[in-house]
Amino acid sequence: MSGGQGGDAGIRIEQVVPGSKAVDRFIALPYRLHEGDPNWVPPLYMERQETLSPKLNPYFQHADVMFFLALRGEKVVGRISAQIDRAGLEIRQDATGHFGLLAAEDDQAVVDALFAAAADWLRARGMVHMVGPFNLSINEETGLLVDGWDTPPMLLMGHDRAYLGPRIEGAGLTKAKDIYAYLYDIQHDLPKPVRRLIDRPLPANIRLRMLDMKRYDQDLENITSIFNNAWAGNWGFVPLSEAETKQMAKSLKLLINPKLAWIVEVDDTPAAFGVCLPNLNEAIADLGGKLLPFGLIKLLWRLKVKGVKTARVPLMGVRRDVGGWLQAILPFLIIDAMRREAKQLGYKQIELSWILEDNLPMRRIIEAVATSRYKTYRLYGKPL
Structure with missing residues (x-):
């Protein structure tokens, strides 16, 4: 000091x-x-x-x-x-x-x-x-x-x-x-208008797939590339660097389940993604911030055996050069895939966050799947 x-x-x-x-x-x-x-x-x-x-x-x-x-x-x-x-x-x-x-x-x-x-x-x-x-x-x-x-x-x-x-x-x-956080009760299916939209057969050049753990590092690079493109121009945006991507890949590897991470390819090129992570906070709430002497055992048991009931989608995006109706439909396809797999894995609720208050296109997408806005976070500023 x-x-x-x-x-x-x-x-x-x-x-x-x-x-x-x-x-x-x-x-x-x-x-x-x-x-x-x-x-x-x-x-x-x-x-x-x-x-x-x-x-x-x-x-x-x-x-x-x-x-x-x-x-x-x-x-x-x-x-x-x-x-x-x-x-x-x-x-x-x-x-x-x-x-x-x-x-x-x-x-x-x-x-x-x-x-x-x-x-x-x-x-x-x-x-x-x-x-x-x-x-x-x-x-x-x-x-x-x-x-x-x-x-x-x-x-x-x-x-x-x-x-x-x-x-x-x-x-x-x-x-x-x-910025807003939304809570989605995944026991409920998507609304009928959304369901009709995404249940149509996809064109042959569009492929929705899970994260491939055999090429995990490459897929994380793909996700970062989409993220940096999709979020460019958003308020306060700072692109993830190569070093930050590698750090993210390392830190998420224990948490990530490929069934909860999805990539959309258009003409064999990654164009959209969504990543849903188990809510680590649910598993560590009573550990007092300590992993030793028994906290690590409890954490691993709760994550890998007992399972947690809540999860969060911290990362999602569609490349800006993806045009027309695909910009509207790809997020719903990804949300539905995550919802379906999360429900089978025993999850009950998913948080979608965070969303800028004036990001109306993303808010409309999220609010269309009958989620509730349940937390608000605020950024403050001051001239110096």
Whole structure:
């Protein structure tokens, strides 16, 4: 830990350099703040260490990052990250920096001090606007939960204390964008109009297939290529790098079931995909963030033997150069394939997330399959 800054009400801000031993104190704070919250799922401590490690998370290869702790005396009462994603700036050149990993006691002075430190750090590096939270990338956890605290979060989705939104606004930030999570009860078939649409025979040049584990790495590269093409131009988009694709392939291999990952080929070229993952949070909810001494055994048994009942679709897309009616029908084909296989595997509900509030084409597709919007996450911004 290095570098102290003064603050109001006896609050001291200290920088925590990524990769330093002090990161453990940074990681630990939410475990205390969420005590008594029945819907918070303690993340695996080992996973948090990996995500925040410059050596293990390829995000750090294209981003500058600093962590900050707020202390009152020697007690940690808040934390925040500030980051500059150079890959995003190459696309937009808008001098926008990010904040993330926000956690704090219900104290406006603490939140004010944290945002002041993050803003100062970003401003000193030429940023003129700040937006977040991104934990750490828009391709990892995004947004602050502002509606839907009555249910636990799914895999790779956040869960925040209800007071944080008003505290962020009290620090001078305003809404930049909302993103939605939808919950789909897969016991129900698709609506009849959708069913009629997708039950028609497909043209001979269109093939819907499962992920091929024998060529897993190639299929993950195909998925990344489609994702980067499909999402290009979306608000805040940053393409997945080759290193991030390899990291994703490695981290998902234990979780992924080829029956829940589908690719559509048009003229033998991958054109659309959807990936549904078992909800890891359901399996780790009572482990307290620890895999040792018995947590790993419990986790593997719950995932591989007992099975979980919920899942999430974090990745889905159709290439932009796929034209006409295919743009409309391919997502339904993929959703139906995932729904059918997930139901046979014993799943009950699937979350489709996250969806930008103004991404009306995707919202129409998801809302057409009779899903309910049950969580809202918010991005906040502020001029520097």
